[in-house]
Amino acid sequence: MVLEPDICVIGAGSGGLTVAAAAAAFGVPVVLIERGRMGGDCLNYGCVPSKALIAAGKRAEAFRTAIRFGITSAEPDIDFAAVNAHVRGVIETIAPNDSVERFEGLGVKVVQADARFVDARTVEAGGEAIRARRFVIAAGSSPLVPAIEGLDQVPFLTNETLFELTEAPKHLVVVGGGPIGLEMAAAHRRLGSEVTVLAAGEALARDDRELADVVLKRLRAEGVRIETGARVVRVGGEAGALKVHAERGKETLLVEGSHLLIAVGRKPNVDGLGLEAASIDHDKASIKVGRDLRTSNRRAYAIGDIAGGPQFTHVANYHAGLVIRAILFRLPVRTRHETMPRVTYTDPELGQVGRTEAEAREAGLDVSAITWPYAENDRAQAERATEGLVKLVVGRRGKLIGAGVVGAGAGEITNLLSLAVAKGMSLSDLQGFVSPYPTLSEIGKRAATAYYSPYAKKPLVRRAIGFLRRFG
Ligand SMILES: Cc1cc2nc3c(=O)[nH]c(=O)nc-3n(C[C@H](O)[C@H](O)[C@H](O)COP(=O)(O)OP(=O)(O)OC[C@H]3O[C@@H](n4cnc5c(N)ncnc54)[C@H](O)[C@@H]3O)c2cc1C
Numbered sequence: 001m002v003l004e005p006d007i008c009v010i011g012a013g014s015g016g017l018t019v020a021a022a023a024a025a026f027g028v029p030v031v032l033i034e035r036g037r038m039g040g041d042c043l044n045y046g047c048v049p050s051k052a053l054i055a056a057g058k059r060a061e062a063f064r065t066a067i068r069f070g071i072t073s074a075e076p077d078i079d080f081a082a083v084n085a086h087v088r089g090v091i092e093t094i095a096p097n098d099s100v101e102r103f104e105g106l107g108v109k110v111v112q113a114d115a116r117f118v119d120a121r122t123v124e125a126g127g128e129a130i131r132a133r134r135f136v137i138a139a140g141s142s143p144l145v146p147a148i149e150g151l152d153q154v155p156f157l158t159n160e161t162l163f164e165l166t167e168a169p170k171h172l173v174v175v176g177g178g179p180i181g182l183e184m185a186a187a188h189r190r191l192g193s194e195v196t197v198l199a200a201g202e203a204l205a206r207d208d209r210e211l212a213d214v215v216l217k218r219l220r221a222e223g224v225r226i227e228t229g230a231r232v233v234r235v236g237g238e239a240g241a242l243k244v245h246a247e248r249g250k251e252t253l254l255v256e257g258s259h260l261l262i263a264v265g266r267k268p269n270v271d272g273l274g275l276e277a278a279s280i281d282h283d284k285a286s287i288k289v290g291r292d293l294r295t296s297n298r299r300a301y302a303i304g305d306i307a308g309g310p311q312f313t314h315v316a317n318y319h320a321g322l323v324i325r326a327i328l329f330r331l332p333v334r335t336r337h338e339t340m341p342r343v344t345y346t347d348p349e350l351g352q353v354g355r356t357e358a359e360a361r362e363a364g365l366d367v368s369a370i371t372w373p374y375a376e377n378d379r380a381q382a383e384r385a386t387e388g389l390v391k392l393v394v395g396r397r398g399k400l401i402g403a404g405v406v407g408a409g410a411g412e413i414t415n416l417l418s419l420a421v422a423k424g425m426s427l428s429d430l431q432g433f434v435s436p437y438p439t440l441s442e443i444g445k446r447a448a449t450a451y452y453s454p455y456a457k458k459p460l461v462r463r464a465i466g467f468l469r470r471f472g
C-alpha cells in the first residue's frame, strides 16, 4: 500500500510532534513515523525525567537548609524507588499529550515502525510506502558512547537508562561536565549519592566563566567532586565496583565508583535512515542543512537535534515552526540561532541568551558588561537566595547583545531577557518597563538601571537640571 500525504515526518519527538500537530491543524494530510516511544528523548529520557529528578533533589535539600528560615533542619529519608515512581508519574501524566491516540484524533496517520528512505521521494515503514510531497526528518540524537578502553566490558548508564534506577547509586561517577553531567550530578548528590564528575575540559565550557563558576562552587559545596581537565581513558572493575582512570596532563586519576554515567555529548540518529538512497548529505555530526533547514534533497528538511544546531527542545520546536511556514505557506525562512536561549537546571540555574561577553569580544564587537548581584534584590534576600548575578552584554547605543543569569529562578528570568535580545531591545527598554515588586526578575531591570547611573553624575546633565530649576 502506498500512502501519499503532503508531509511525512520521521520521529515523534519535540520537533516531529510539533510539525505533525501544526500540519493537522491546517487540515494538511500528514504521516508521522515513530519507532520508539512517542514524545522522543525530551519526554522519555531527557528534559522531563531530568527535571523531575532535579525537583526531588531540591525538596531534599530544602530539609537540610531549613534552619535558615528558623525551621529545624533534618537529613531527609530518601526512598529512591518512590523518587523513581515520582519521575515515572510525571512522564505518564504528560504522555497522553504526545500519544498515538491524541495524534490520530488530530487527523495524523501514525505509523509505529522504523523509517527508511528507499529513494528520493519514498520512505518505507512497517511495510508501508510513503510517497510524500515533503519530508521532515526529526529523528533526533542518541548518547555518544566514546571509544574509552574497557568501556565495552563494564556496565554503564546513559540518559536512556539512568532514569530506570530504583536504588540510589552509592557512588555515581559521571563522565562529562556538560549540562547532562552536571544536572544529574547535582540531583543524585542531593538524593544521597556520592558523586564524582570527570570532565575532559572545563565544566560548563560553553558558558560565561564568571557565571559557570557560581554553579561549580555550589556543587562542590554540596559535596560533588568535580575534576576538570581530566580525560577518562580507561575503565575496569565490575558491576558495583568500577575503576575509572583519567589523565590530566602527566597526572593520572583513579576514581572508584558503583555506577558510571556517560554524558559526553550526542550523535545524530542517521544510521538506518537510508539517507544515501534519498541523496541527503550527512556526516558523523548531523544531516547537512542550510539556514532554511533544507537538506541536499529539495523535498526533505531536517530539524531538531539531527540538524546539527543547538540541541534543545525549544530549538526543535522553533525549527518545526519554520518548516511549517516554508512547506504550507511557501514563505522564505532562515534560522537565527544567535538569539537562542539555553538554561542549565542546576541549583542555582544558569541561563544564557545571545552572546556571552567572551563571544562578543571574540567576534570583534565593542561591548561592555554590566553585572548586578542577587544579594541586592529584596526578594532574593527574603528567599535567602542571594547567590548569583545577572550579566548584561551591551553594545553600541546601549543595545542588549546578550545576557546571562545565574541564581535562583534564572530560567524564568532568562525568558524576559530572551525577549529583549530577540527583539533587539536596548537597556533603556529594559530599564523603562514596570516590573512588579518584589520579584527576582527585577534584577535584570536593576542591571540596566546601573548602566545608566553614571549619566546622573555628568556635569552636562546636572547643569540641565540646574537650569530647569529656575522655572520654579
Ligand atoms: C538528559 C537530557 C536532558 C535534557 N534536558 C533538556 C532541557 O531541560 N531543555 C531542553 O530544551 N532540552 C533538553 N534536552 C535536549 C532535548 O531533549 C532534545 O534537544 C530534544 O528532545 C530534541 O528533539 P528532536 O525532535 O530533535 O529529537 P527527539 O526528541 O530525540 O525525537 C526523535 C525521535 O525520532 C525517533 N526516530 C529516530 N530514528 C527513527 C527512524 N529511523 N524511524 C522512526 N523514528 C525514528 C526516535 O525514536 C525519537 O523518538 C535534554 C536532553 C537530555 C538527553
Ligand SMILES: NC(=O)c1ccc[n+]([C@@H]2O[C@H](COP(=O)([O-])OP(=O)(O)OC[C@H]3O[C@@H](n4cnc5c(N)ncnc54)[C@H](O)[C@@H]3O)[C@@H](O)[C@H]2O)c1
Residues within 6 Å of the ligand: 146, 148, 175, 176, 177, 178, 179, 180, 181, 183, 198, 199, 200, 201, 202, 203, 204, 205, 230, 231, 232, 233, 263, 264, 265, 266, 310, 311, 312, 342, 343, 344, 345
Ligand atoms: N538544560 C538543558 O537544556 C539540557 C540539559 C541536558 C542536555 N541538554 C542538551 O544535550 C546536549 C548534550 O549534553 P552533554 O552534557 O552530554 O554534552 P556536552 O557536549 O555539553 O558536554 C560533553 C562533556 O563531556 C566531556 N568529555 C568528552 N569526552 C570525555 C572523556 N573521555 N572524559 C571526560 N570527559 C569527557 C567534555 O569535556 C564536556 O564536558 C547539550 O549540549 C544540550 O544541548 C540540554
